[in-house]
Amino acid sequence: MSESGETKRKLWERLKDTYRITILDDENLEEIGSYNVSLLNFYIFISVIGFLLSVLVISFIVFTPVKRLIPGYGDITDNRKFIEISEKVDALEKEVAANELYTKGLKNLLSGADSEKMKLLRSNHR
Template sequence: MEEQKQKKNWRERLKHTYRLVIMNEETFEDVASYRLSLLNVYVLLSSIIVLVTIGVVLFIVLTPAKRLIPGYGEANALPELVEMNRELDSLEAALQAQRIYTDHFRRMLAGEVETVQDIQNEPVEFPDSALDIQRIPEDEEIRREVSLAELQTTPVNNELISRSADLPLEQMYFTAPIRGEISSRFDLDKKHFGIDVLAPKDSPIKAALPGRVISASWNSDTGFTIIIQHANNVVTEYKHNSALLKETGDFVKAGEAVAIIGNTGEQTNGTHLHFELWHNGQAVNPEKYISFH
């Protein structure tokens, strides 16, 4: 009986109406008044809480804020992590290849290039997986055809250089880069991969063949150096110049001036041209194919 009375009193209190009056403090004038009950206040507060809860849930679901919840983004981010990992591996491989290329290029400019004797004496190790791989004749033929296709033509000043693989150097026409007295001859044993030609100061250095400049730079050993790639896998180098007339990427014709003779770099003792001729990656004696007199 007592419990029923308490419940009844509680319900009556919820429904009991109160008046909320807002007054002006100075004039005591009623500004606004509201009739409220505990039930109305309870319903209002409950509605506000529900709306705020719904808003928070929608904000988390429909915005990237859900990624901040611990454990939520792990499964969804897995494909992105795999893709990022793959791109990182590709960048590392490209960086390593660039480092190897730069190192080999630096060694070539400095004259620290492996000769045939060095390569023959150097032991070659293959991974276990490579020991079982054998090239078949058809594979070699395909490789040769691809190489020929890549070396067919190269534009030079809107002209075409005809490329012929395996063409003997004796059948190629070279232009003397400069004419003068040879002060130092080609000597593989002393790692002197070219010849030194004396000539008057400010004499122009000419391209021995038509081709493309693959390097035009300065280094402490050989000074201003220019390197040109030609057809038939031929490369010529011109070192110790006082100035370069061409830039990397330029196309030149045979006999076109590419530099001015000089005495730059530490490995020099007078005005001269150090000229190197490379064929299929091997240094050859320029005097066998070019007359410098």
């Protein structure tokens, strides 16, 4: 057998070796619990705990308002609302500008002040 095969076998055997964990009471040395554990079981236990902890943290971030604290993370609905509001503001600004132009023209017409266009129209009409 090759050396790499032997080291793999040795590693696999070491992972399968069982160890006894005994919990004793310090005062009277009474055995509280005893557990048989292998390194493989320990690695699997640590991996499952790590996976569950990461799922818990990710779900906490995704499903709560904490996600807004992450820099660069934007809520799509907030962006849509912002775009809708900015479009409405632009439309209102255009409407206000048109109303101001209309009001200015109406004031000039009522006050009798001739603009260059009115003078040009009158000269062409005659």
